[in-house]
Amino acid sequence: MKALPAETVRLLCSSQVITSVLNVVKELTENSLDAGSSSLEVKLENYGLDRIEVRDNGSGIKATDVPVMAVKHYTSKISCHEDLEQLETYGFRGEALASICAISEVVITTKTADDDFSIQYSVDHNGQIVSQKPSHLGEGTTVCAANLFKNLPVRRQYYSNTKKCKEELKRVQNLLMAYAVIKPELRITLSHNKAVVWQKSRVSDHRTALMAVLGAASVANMLPVQHHQEQPEISIDGFLPKPGSELNSTSSYTPDKTFIFVNSRPVHHKEILKLIKQYYTSAQSNNESANRRYPLLMMNITIPASTVDVNLTPDKTEVMLQNKEEVLLAVETMLISLYGYSTGDDNLKTGGNQPNASSSVDVPEHTNVVVPTATTDISLNDPELLENSSTNADKQDGEISLSNTANTSSSSISEDWVINRSSSDFDSINSSLPADDVVMNSTADLNCNSPKASKSDSGPGQESEVSAESWSAGRAFSNQITGECLEPVKLHVPKANEDLGGTEPTSTRSSPSKRPTNVIVEKMAKLTAYELISNRSVRQPSSAFSLFEQDTRSQVLQENPRASPQDVTTAVKERWESLGEEDRKKYESKAEKSLNAYNLQRKRATEGGGQCGEGKKQMSAESSLNKAQGVKRKAPLANQQALDKLFSSQPSSKRSLAKLSKPLPFSIATLKQSLNLLSYQNSSSAQGLRLVNRLASHGAWVVLCGRKLMLLNPFRVEEALLFKRLLKNNILPTVRLQTPILLTDGSLGGPEYMDVLLNMEKDSACFNGDVYFTDPRLVANGFEIRMIPGSSSSERHVEAMGMADCMPFFGIGDLREILQAIKVRDAKTVEQCRPLKVANYLESEAVRLARQLPLNLSRADVTNTLCRMKQELEEESQVCIHGRPFFHDLVSIPETEQEALQIMSSSC
DSSP, X not given: OEEOOXXXXXXXXXXXXXXXXXXXXXXXXXXXXXXXXSEEEEEEETTTTSEEEEEEOSOOOOGGGGGGTTSTTEESSOSSGGGGGGOOSSOXXXXXXXXXXXXXXXXXXXXXXXXXXXXXXXXXXXXXXXXXXXXXXXXXXXXXXXXXXXXXXXXXXXXXXXXHHHHHHHHHHHHHHHHHHHOTTOEEEEEETTEEEEEEOOOSSHHHHHHHHHOHHHHHTEEEEEEEETTTTEEEEEEEEOTTOOHHHHEESSGGGEEEEETTEEOOOHHHHHHHHHHHHHHTTTOGGGGGOEEOEEEEEEOOGGGEEOTTSTTOOOOEETTHXXXXXXXXXXHHHHHOSOTTOSSOOOGGGOTTOBOSSOSSSOEEEOOSSOOOOOOTTOHHHHHHHHHTTTTOOSOOOOOOTTOOOOOOOOTTOOOOOOHHHHHHHHHHSOTTSOOOOHHHHHTTOOHHHHHHHSOTTSOOSOOHHHHHHTOSOBOTTTOOBOOSOOOOOOOTTOOTTSOOOHHHHHOGGGSOTTSOOSOOOOOOHHHHHTTOOOOOOOOHHHHHHHHHHHHHHHHOTTOOHHHHHHHHHHHHHTOOHHHHHHHHHHHHHHHHHHHHHHHHHHHTTOOSTTHHHHHHXXXXXXXXXXXXXXXXXXXXXXXXXXHSOOXXXXXXXXXXXXXXXXXXXXXXXXXXXXXXXXXXXXXXXXXEEEETTTXXXXXXXXXXXXXXXXXXXXXXXXXXXXXXXXXOOEEEEEEEEEEOHHHHTSHHHHHHHHTSOBOOOOTTSOEEBOOHHHHXXXXXEEEEOOSSTTTOEEEEEEEEOSSTTOSHHHHHHHHHHHHHSOOOSTGGGOOHHHHHHHHHHHHHHHHTXXXXXXXXXXXXXXXXXXXXXXXXXXXXXXXXXXXXXXXXXXXXXHHHHHHHHHHO
């Protein structure tokens, strides 16, 4: 084991605090797995509060590493921060044992293959070895943590409720089940109060491991899935529930049994879980309770270690993915291949964006869904066989394989279920099939035209591809049922002798059944230009059959409410043909009246209101027509003659001469430059910072300050702002010391520093006379100091009861630094009293928090950052905590064209 460098410690330090039994078991289990153990025993007493023992048969701890095995930031797994790019272990910080020692009494027993016998070491709260003795245990390591949270009664009090203790035991069992699934060769035993709660033996594969965890009934309803793509490198394998499987055996109300792994590490990824639940729910569309359940599954996503940040949370259960969108797209593609497209999602990503993927179910994104049963392969090279297999897909058990002569992709659908495919899926097959293979396109698929039908259209010597001429002529495909050619477009042209104005002869209107059904001979009610100009809407005249249809349609629907529109139209036509002569004449007279009224209104609109003598007649006719049609208000007649004069086509001699135009010189570049200069001169914020645009490749922003064009790095500004805020407001957590440290004049550097300490703010005396210091300059820096008063100054005692443990080697020297700042520099605020170690620690925290920001900040976020920079940071301090400037000068904007030409000539 080696100590990590200070720079690596600042980057990886998580300030890890053990808050539960689960944390202890997780850290010790991962240490055992990193040691290469194949057997793991976890024993708990009183739900882990009295004793937690984790025993493995791994490689053990070498004798040279024993002195620092529980010291913070000592580890044998990495040596620097760059090693995280090739990380293959679960742990890497070197904080687990040190954190466990701080809250419990730890005893470690270890033996390597080279040792003659095992040795038991007792470790204190600081990780130092107190005693050692030989032991009878075999090769491996056994860590025993007793009296958990004995020195932290508040955390121990959380487990005073029996229900919470049982929930914690259940969480420990679920954690061990996750490791049991991803590590089939691992033997695990969980015991509580000397009773075995759950155990799993060594098995050969993940499917058998899932049976030991979930049960045989659940695994029987699962399918193995595989996915692999090369750019970016993503591999997914696991077991997912079958579409339409039984809900009770393949899902639960909690996501505890939804095992998601990233590089064999169990993680909680909300977006992946949401995606899985969405497609599983869509596959269970017949069951409303599926929306509240989580599927039972196992999914392991393998990606390069350099694209995963596991140092996101102290317990390492959440990870940040560099190629998150590509990973989500790969997961979604695999789910689509198994469950089909999710309902309600119109913007699904298809696998066509990933050409390098190889699949065995979904054609655009090659994903394998394979069931280890007897299969029957059906090739696309035999169209008749494919047609027979597609018609009997619901009756056959087996596997349908879509393959070509080059064997570039394969697809399998297993057991009694069929995955629906869209037309775009088969289009992607056409791009990869040779010319002599069967070609399937979207039109053939939509019209139920199988490859057999397309084969009948083209001879054996002809190409099966559809040409543009055959497609436009309507000879590309044929209907499988009727044998007729499928025409993409069919034009219906009316006959030349038919009048579309609605004034066809009575004989034509009287026999609507003889008219062609594909020709529109009656003009629907629409508005003419005169009617619009007159501000009056007038319906076109109705024919006799239309009036009869209006009266008869309601009667037909009353007699047969379930009749379809086609049935109603047919019944109306039959009644019209069987209608008597007298009734037919009544409807024809009504149609004639409707036509006369329409012609009268049209004539009145065209004549206008120019003649005074006819005004009264028009008004009387209009009033009578309004009464007949039920019009309640009058609309003023427009001067139609003036409108006709304006809109009518006049001879060129009578047209007014066009206004003379004069060409003027114009330049877009000169206009832009003039407008920019004018805006700079008139704008009050010309001297301030103005955002121009973002550079997508670097995450930086181009800003304008006066006439200077500069490049802004908003992340450096955020680092500086976070660091300043932490210096002002952050309070380091204090941990009680096992043995208080007595503070004397010598330890503080002289009596003058003791006087400074005694003059700091204190709380009122307790019932026993003790006085605690409450000065924020001490509390914020992680010091808890108590003064025991006496009758004289010699009998007075000042002790340090607690100090912050988030930094190595933090102690009385840092307290002396605080007192020196108060005495020498007259520091009044917390920011001025920060010791050097605390300042460096807060710098690393600011960097860590800044790295969690999104890479692409919006314009509003950057504007807010600049506003806070002006308010909180001084104008002179325009650099980040590493001394790098916020802004980088690019170029000065020229004011005149001469300056612009000079700049261009100098650059050339």
